[in-house]
Amino acid sequence: MPIFNIGDGKLTEISEIPFKLEKDLQKVTEQNMKTIFGIDFVRTEFELNGLRIDSLGFDKQSNAFVIIEYKREKNFSVIDQGFAYLSLLLNNKAEFILAYNENLKANLKKDDVDWSQSRVIFISPSFTTYQMQAIGFRDLPIELWEVKQYSNKTILFNQMKSPEKSESITKISPKNELVRSVSQQVRAYTEEFHLERKHVASKENIKTLYEEVKRAILSVGDGITIKPTAKYIAFVHKTNFVDITIQQSSLKLFLNMKKGELNDPKSLARDVSKIGHWGNGDYEIQMKTPEDIGYLLSLIRQSYEKN
Numbered sequence: 378m379p380i381f382n383i384g385d386g387k388l389t390e391i392s393e394i395p396f397k398l399e400k401d402l403q404k405v406t407e408q409n410m411k412t413i414f415g416i417d418f419v420r421t422e423f424e425l426n427g428l429r430i431d432s433l434g435f436d437k438q439s440n441a442f443v444i445i446e447y448k449r450e451k452n453f454s455v456i457d458q459g460f461a462y463l464s465l466l467l468n469n470k471a472e473f474i475l476a477y478n479e480n481l482k483a484n485l486k487k488d489d490v491d492w493s494q495s496r497v498i499f500i501s502p503s504f505t506t507y508q509m510q511a512i513g514f515r516d517l518p519i520e521l522w523e524v525k526q527y528s529n530k531t532i533l534f535n536q537m538k539s540p541e542k543s544e545s546i547t548k549i550s551p552k553n554e555l556v557r558s559v560s561q562q563v564r565a566y567t568e569e570f571h572l573e574r575k576h577v578a579s580k581e582n583i584k585t586l587y588e589e590v591k592r593a594i595l596s597v598g599d600g601i602t603i604k605p606t607a608k609y610i611a612f613v614h615k616t617n618f619v620d621i622t623i624q625q626s627s628l629k630l631f632l633n634m635k636k637g638e639l640n641d642p643k644s645l646a647r648d649v650s651k652i653g654h655w656g657n658g659d660y661e662i663q664m665k666t667p668e669d670i671g672y673l674l675s676l677i678r679q680s681y682e683k684n
Contacts, residue, residue, distance in 0.1 A: 379391075382529060391527045392527065394527060396449070396502065399448075399449050402449075410434055414434065417434060419433040420476050421433075431447050432446075432447075433473070435477060438604075438611065440494070443497075445497075448500070451504070454511075455508050458497075458499075459517075460555050460556055462497050467562050474486070492563065493563055494563075494606065496565070498519075499520070500523075500524055501524070502524060508521065513539035516565045518564065522535065522536050566605040571605060571610055571622075580625060580626070583624070586665075590621070593670050593677070594619060597677060597678050608656075609621055609656050611657075617633050618677070618684040619631065629662070630661070631654060631658050632676060633657040633680050633683070634658050634660055634680050639676060639680075640679060647660065649661045658680070
């Protein structure tokens, strides 16, 4: 899709500039990993057991490692390479913990990591139709990101989505030992995972309430993405601004704002700054009916603008 610059009512096409080297793409990604993906950069060129990981990151929202690979060629298998990297991670946890602690001067422990939310990101100027079809599984912990560089010093990172999420990867490849072993430890969490849990599956009123709240949140502004995790469903604009946990008879929403920052005349939000909770921020809102959605939206908008 062409991109244009507008001046004096006239459009001038902005030309795409290919990355000359894979290393150039890797460098700009590693230097801006927090801005692009919201994850911390850990290490470059991590070699282990004959495999080399281009970039290693860590997602503090999910407490999980993220492996990033850069591809300029098109003849690689998303599934085979992705699961090979995940297998390397799961079978060498101590080495990854050591890399994190050495490079970030931290004291991360193996039990601090949610290994089930590990994932692989492939970054490339383009992907084939076959590669796009390969990510059409509902539980695949692999992401494809297309990157374009333009002559006006603009770079576009765009996550590619498969049109439909079909079967589980384990049903399609039941005899693939690598896929089977990794899938027992890693999964890609979805909205359906939260909506179909035993305590929620039969509660149509709660599912309907979630859909109404979801539509309201998405109307707050542009560029909002939904990122389900093991514990909650996150709504993200640069960072999480509201997280939702779905319960048997209500929704719990967590606003990512510090105590004292929220203007809440009706005192709908509860201060949870001193108690343990799953979502981000110091404010929790419990909803059982859609009656307060209009007022709720005013609170959510504050968190969106803050983040």
